[in-house]
Amino acid sequence: MSERSSVPLVAEPGDDARDDLDRARSGDDDAFRRLVEPLRGQLHAHCYRMLGSTHDADDALQDALVRAWRGLARFEGRSSFRSWLYTVATRTCLDSVERRGKRALPVDLGPSTDHAVVGDAPLSEVAWLGPYRDSGLSDGLLGPGARYEQREAVELAFVAALQHLPGNQRAALLLFDVLGFSAAEIAAIMDTTTTSVNSALARARKVVAAKAPSVTQQQTLRKIDDARIREVVHGFCTALERGDTDALVALLTQDVTWSMPPMPHWYRGLPAVTDFAVRVPLTGCGSWRHLVTSANAQPAVGCYLWNDDAGAHQAWSINVLALRGDRIAEITSFVGAEHFRVFELPDSLP
Structure with missing residues (x-):
């Protein structure tokens, strides 16, 4: 939770926005795009928090905006346009959660491994959590009642903790603690009662408190x-x-963890992580090159591994780092060239 107050990012609509809303209701798609554009980044981040995947967030946001455009004539203005868009986006994400279930990290599948597993094979039947490109996020709060900053609310540990919640609890927590909606507004968004919302919030906060670190990466x-x-x-x-x-080793904490979705095995503690590092990336893989980036509002590194056939270092993994003090406490290596396209990183390096 943030220790810092910020100016909310939500403003009352001006005359131009009201004019655009009237035009959009009459079928002006350019006016609709102007209304949506200031909220697009926030809506996409909301979809990512709900779904744990940039690809799923892309699809959900696109679907939500199509639904909003088609249903705009029925928008009566009883709530703000922002609230209405979040209603459509949240319900779209809940539909996706119901179809696809939750996403996981290796730590969710079983205990850590004491020694390096050489030649670990991807586990394709698991829906894996993915990294998030955070370049469009600001440092402010999303609403006057929000408890989390935008950047805190996309941190890997927080999004991973959300995946342990049923869809309704996940939505209630995000709408209240991240976006600053009231319990009454959330009840309207989710077509339920304020009593149900408050109950969902209490259960969700208990799970997240147990799963996510008490000190955020932003802190x-x-x-x-x-x-x-x-x-x-x-x-x-x-x-x-x-x-x-x-x-x-000098950069790592004693209880450091290293995981590599979609590889199922993961390592905890300096001896196990050192054994893995020595036997796999440091000596068993070949030549590496790197580009520094940022993911989930945390330091990150795009890792490129030499490929003889290509004659170049090919995109291999996005490594998201979590720090404690000034040392690395967690390394999550998201293996797959598809992640590099999300971050607009090149497919290869010399």
Whole structure:
């Protein structure tokens, strides 16, 4: 939860917006796009929090906007246009949750592994949580009642914790604690009662408190000098490229974890993580190159592995780092070239 207050990002519509709404109701799609554009990034982030996948968020947002456009003539203005859009987007996401279920990380599947599993094979039948490109997020709160900042609310641990909630609890928590809607507004959005909303909120908060760290990455990162953060990220990249075990270990906490969805095995603790690092990325894979990025409002690295057939370093994984103090406490390596396209990173490096 944020310790910092911010100016809400929600403003009352001006005359131009009201004019655009009238035009959009009359079938002006350009006016509709102007209404939606200021909210598009927030809506997409909401869909990602609900669904745990950028691809699913893309589809859900597109579906929601089509539904909104087709149903705009029925929008009577009893709520704000923003509230109505979030109603459509939330219900679209709930439909998707019902069809597809929740997404997971390796830690959700079973206990950690003590020693490196060489040649670990992807587990394709699991719907895996994916990373989120956070470049469009600001640092402010989304509404006057919001408890989480935008960037806190896309952190990997928080989104992973949300996946342990049923759809209605997930929606209630996000609408109340992230977006700042009231219980009465959420009851209208979800077509239920305020009593049901408050009950869902209480259950959801209990689960998230147990699953997500009490200190967010934003709180941690604000306490670390930016130069030190860059030093840690650069040190991680350099250690992998040089195969330098000692340099890598010096950056890690004693209880560090390393997971690699869609690979099912994961590692906890310095001995297990060191064994994996030595036997797989540091000595068993070949030459690495890296590009620094950001994912889920956390430091991240795009890792490229040498491919003889291509004669280049090919996109391999987006590594999202979680820090504690000024050391790395979690490494989540999202393996797959498809993630690089989301981050607009190149498919290969020399």
